[in-house]
Amino acid sequence: MSKMNDMDPAGAVLWAPHDAEPDMIATRTLGFWLYLLSDAMIVASLFASYLVLNHRMNAAAGPTAGAVMHPLTALWETILLLSAILAYGLSLVALKRKDRRGVLAGFGVACMLGLGFLVMEGHEFADLALRGAVPERSGYLSALYTLVLYHAVHIVFALLWTAVMAVQVARQGFTPNVVYRLLNLKLFWFFQGFIWIYVFCFVDLTGALHVH
């Protein structure tokens, strides 16, 4: 009998009156993650063009990968960048403890190491350009500069964003808006590590090999 009452349109409850609120933090971090994946599609197309242009015909009698790549320098850059990412990750461990000074200290270390990475990479490419290996020299060099500098621009934005978040953490504390931005920035930093290991492996390391 009670089942019949439930079927009565006048008394039926079609949805729970107190439905769960959308989880603001989870929604925004997932949205930002999807953006990062679409950004990575641009990186994938840059890798595809690098693969195609990394050919002696496209070097136009100019330097090839073996001549411009210094894998040992790239290892130091890898150490600096991964350390910067680790510092940011550890600042989020401090966030879990509600340790505002720990978060800011992690940001400072991450920014210093990230800046070191950019200085080292800038030095490497300035050296290349001074030796005449400028992007307009050949199709190969154009592809190399575009791919590596696209990643470097991301690190510049990671540093700027971290600096902005340091100000927001200091002034606003750990409000929901600040926390979701910190989580998005974590995804951003970690994802740059992802892309860098591919640059390191398939541009720097394979540059020393003689295979296509």
Add this chain to the structure above:
Amino acid sequence: MSTECQDPLQHPQVQMAHGGQYIAAYVFSLILSALPLFLVQEHGYSDTHLLFVVIAAAAAMTIIQGYFWLRLDVSRTQAWFTASFILFIPLVVLTIGLTAWMFATLYTRTMIPTLMHAPGFTH
């Protein structure tokens, strides 16, 4: 699951930060970067073998960083991050793989063989 009115620091994505796992991924990534570099510099193996070593190192670092840094697992909070990432992998493989395939056949059929082996074009 409402978090609007709760402490945002209690959100599972904040609580999953784990110093030990972050450091483990960092150490493994450095080892997996230094090892292929050492092998490439040594030139003790053929270039084709070394290429496989480099690819294996990149794949291993992807899994380690993906699991310990980005936490791409099947837990309730992370499942959609993992799902979107797995669906993203074929897009990357197709983008790079089809381009490489297309140009590899194009190069072998269109480039003038005498030019490709000219002294100025040493690889």
